[in-house]
Amino acid sequence: MKLGIDPAAIHALAAWFRDHGRPYHFRRHPTPYSVWILEVMSQQTQIARAEERHRRWLERFPDIRTLAAAGEEEVLREWEGLGYYSRARNIHRAACQVMDAGGEMPTTRDGLLSLPGIGAYTAASIASIVHGEPVAAVDANVRRVLRRVFAAPDLADGRIETLLAGAFEHEPAGVINEALMELGEQLCRKTRPRCLECPLAEGCLACRSGRTELERQKPGSGRTRLSIAVACLRCRGRYLVEEAPQGELWAGLWRFPCRIIGQEEDPEAVVRQLGAERGLRLGSLQPLGGKYTGGHTRYSIHLLPYCGSARRALRAGGAGDWIDPREDGGRTFPTLFRRLLEALPVKDRKD
DNA sequence: GAGGCGTGGAC
DNA sequence: TGTCCAAGCCT
Numbered sequence: 625m626k627l628g629i630d631p632a633a634i635h636a637l638a639a640w641f642r643d644h645g646r647p648y649h650f651r652r653h654p655t656p657y658s659v660w661i662l663e664v665m666s667q668q669t670q671i672a673r674a675e676e677r678h679r680r681w682l683e684r685f686p687d688i689r690t691l692a693a694a695g696e697e698e699v700l701r702e703w704e705g706l707g708y709y710s711r712a713r714n715i716h717r718a719a720c721q722v723m724d725a726g727g728e729m730p731t732t733r734d735g736l737l738s739l740p741g742i743g744a745y746t747a748a749s750i751a752s753i754v755h756g757e758p759v760a761a762v763d764a765n766v767r768r769v770l771r772r773v774f775a776a777p778d779l780a781d782g783r784i785e786t787l788l789a790g791a792f793e794h795e796p797a798g799v800i801n802e803a804l805m806e807l808g809e810q811l812c813r814k815t816r817p818r819c820l821e822c823p824l825a826e827g828c829l830a831c832r833s834g835r836t837e838l839e840r841q842k843p844g845s846g847r848t849r850l851s852i853a854v855a856c857l858r859c860r861g862r863y864l865v866e867e868a869p870q871g872e873l874w875a876g877l878w879r880f881p882c883r884i885i886g887q888e889e890d891p892e893a894v895v896r897q898l899g900a901e902r903g904l905r906l907g908s909l910q911p912l913g914g915k916y917t918g919g920h921t922r923y924s925i926h927l928l929p930y931c932g933s934a935r936r937a938l939r940a941g942g943a944g945d946w947i948d949p950r951e952d953g954g955r956t957f958p959t960l961f962r963r964l965l966e967a968l969p970v971k972d973r974k975d
Numbered sequence: 976g977a978g979g980c981g982t983g984g985a986c
Numbered sequence: 987t988g989t990c991c992a993a994g995c996c997t
Contacts, residue, residue: 666993670984674993707981710996743995763993805993814991815986846989874981917987921980924988959982 631794636823638795641803644810648675656729656754657688663746664711671809677706689727692719700877700956709877709956714741733759744781752801758792760785761801765808772812772836775829847924853891854927854961855881855898856912856968857934862946863968864902864934865955873920878955880929880964881944891928899934902944907933914967918960929964 645651648671650662661681665674684702685691691699696716703712718739722729730736732755736747749761760766762781770787771779791800811818819831830836857864857880866881868874881898885891892909899906909932916927947953949968957965 663993664995668980668992668994669982670992673983705982707983708994710980711994714995741995745994749993761993764991765993802993809993915987919982921982922978 630827633824633827634791634794634800637803637807638799640823641799641806645802645806650675650678654754656731656750658682659750659754660729660742660746661715663749664715664741665706667711667746668708669706673706688719688722688729691716692723697954697956701954704956704962705959707959711741713876714739718742731755733757749801752797754798756796756798758789758797760788760792760797761805763805765805765812766801768814769804769808769812769824772817772830773824773828775833775835847919847922850920850923850925851885851887851891852882852925852927853885853889853894853898854879854929854964855895856929856931856964857881857899857904857906858932858969859934859936859946861970862948863965864904864944865947865952865957866944873923874958874961877961878952878957879961882927885928892930895930895932904934904936912964912967916960916964925960927960927964931968 650658658678662674662678665678665681681702685694685699694716696713699716700709700712703709706712718741721739730738731751733747733751736742736750737744742750745761745763748757748759749763751757752759752761762784766784766788767779767781770784771777774787788797788800807822807824811822812824815837817831817836819825819828819836822828822831825831855864864881865878867878868876870876881902883894883898885894892911895909896906909930912929912931916929918925945953947955949965949970952965
């Protein structure tokens with residue numbers, strides 16, 4: 625029970641972080657803007673992946689002004705592949721909000737909390753790392769580490785914040801916050817923690833009792849299997865794409881006409897139906913080669929794409945656009961559909 | 976407060 | 987060719 629109080633453990637943690645912290649490029653020149661983007665990118669996303677994209681993002685949108693001046697479409701497109709797209713929409717909204725308020729980001733945790741997409745963790749992280757505010761950034765790593773140290777599987781975030789407040793008198797909050805996160809990633813992992821190398825092992829109740837498996841997993845977190853028939857319909861070398869409506873998977877992103885189908889349904893027939901509903905006459909359809917499977921938040925998805933030529937039998941009334949697969953017009957596609965788009969035949973044949 | 980939101984890495 | 991889950995947030 626000394627972590628929040630024992631200065632020696634705090635110093636050991638900080639020392640471990642100085643020696644073993646990874647040399648991520650984002651740690652080189654932390655600015656309010658770059659830390660903000662990094663923290664949002666890393667929400668529910670492994671840090672190594674966020675780091676790659678963070679670099680690219682800063683080249684595209686080097687500051688808040690540039691970001692706010694861009695359209696949401698551009699911002700979403702830069703985010704493509706990272707998932708949880710509301711994060712990108714919120715980043716853009718927040719940038720506009722900051723510019724409207726004079727162009728300076730809030731510097732305190734409470735101020736940061738007023739921005740969309742910035743919650744308890746992200747606000748504390750930015751405030752502590754950039755501005756030295758002594759507040760705890762409690763993420764899944766910090767939670768796991770502290771719960772183990774105190775052998776308290778139900779230790780609440782509020783309690784964790786209080787415990788860490790004591791630590792911030794001995795080492796900077798930004799250092800402790802990052803150190804705990806990295807400790808959780810490198811040593812205090814969910815399975816097979818490496819206690820022998822851990823700077824907190826001496827005072828860790830879980831380690832001392834040999835009971836490190838404190839995690840309780842939620843039941844019923846399995847994914848539902850979903851098969852989706854996809855219509856890749858070509859007309860004069862262009863393919864029909866549509867924006868997914870609210871309430872459907874990938875809402876607000878672009879995709880081919882598609883429909884979730886049951887086990888016994890014939891995907892080809894569904895594709896014909898999709899075409900007919902849009903006033904299209906279809907030629908022969910061919911299944912597109914390759915496997916298009918992937919995950920969604922709560923689904924395991926299998927795309928069944930059919931490719932074919934189409935003619936507009938009626939006047940086009942659909943909400944979709946016909947696009948050249950090589951020029952998507954800056955539209956954002958879910959990863960699975962992006963892969964489809966890239967696999968499409970581009971040759972300009974009769975249709 | 977539970978459920979929804981994407982994707983790829985680690986076993 | 988499966989399961990679990992990341993530097994969470996919003997409604």
